[in-house]
Amino acid sequence: MKIDYKETTNDLLKRIDIHNKFGGRDIDTWMLDLIQLKKGDTILDVGCGAGKQCFSYYKHLDGQAKITGGDVSEELLTQARLENQKINNAVTFMKLNFNKTFDLPENIFDFESCCFAIYYAEDIPFTIREMHRVLKPGGRLFSSGPMPENKKLFYDVIREATGKTIPPMPGSSRYGSEILASMKNTFSKVDVHIFENPLTFETAEPFVEYTRASLSEDRKLWTSFFNDKKEFEKIMDKIQSVAEKRIKQEGKLVMTKVVGGFLATK
Secondary structure, three states: OOOOOOOHHHHHHHHHHHHHHHEOOHHHHHHHHHOOOOOOOEEEOOOOOHHHHHHHHHHHHOOEEEEEEEOHHHHHHHHHHHHHHHHOOOOOEOOOOOOOOOOOOOOOOOEEEEEEHHHOOOOOOHHHHHHHEEEEEEEEEEEEEEEEOHHHHHHHHHHHOOOOHHHOOOOOOHHHHHHHHHHHHHHOOEEEEEEEEEEEEHHHHHHHHHHHHHHHOOOOOOOOOOOHHHHHHHHHHHHHHHHEEEEEHHHHHHEOOOOEEEEEEO
């Protein structure tokens, strides 16, 4: 399944910033509590983007780990390397396309993560087998992604604004089903954990910013919604009107992120 989608740096960082400002819980704290990293671990973050997860591991372990981040986007890797300079390039960043064989030997990592990325893989079983291959025996893989009930408000507002059916999204339509099944078929053990984070908006502007940052690239996937930029802007205006109406009626908007954390052992 080939998906024509690439997250841009600005859109990704905007959504992360909104999560941090308006969320009630910290997903990094939840994740670190679950995975229980150890100093001295060798770690690989697949689909590392701008390096957020790698730097979180580095800080959590006081720099006492060998951390590698890999991504296919040169734009995001450039952002990661700029940030990496602040810690004397302690993290290694590499070009990594998870649709191809990893340019890495087998059995070398204690821990591996793939956060909010794996559902864009063209061949899910192949990608998971590659993740399995580079882990040491007993090594662990943590993946995160949206469950089917994720950010229901987001889709409700768009549906009300457009009167159209929301197309199946690569994450919420694949993650808790196809991806979880493939992990269970490949790894000896898989534990499922659920994280819920309500984002509370008392004005429409940050919700609309989040929606724009999500849809600016998703337009490639939502072909039944958007044909050109002018149409996109018209729909964004309708979304803002619906958001403002709901805030006037309810006093706020609460969009709950529902994330599955799958922790697998080789």
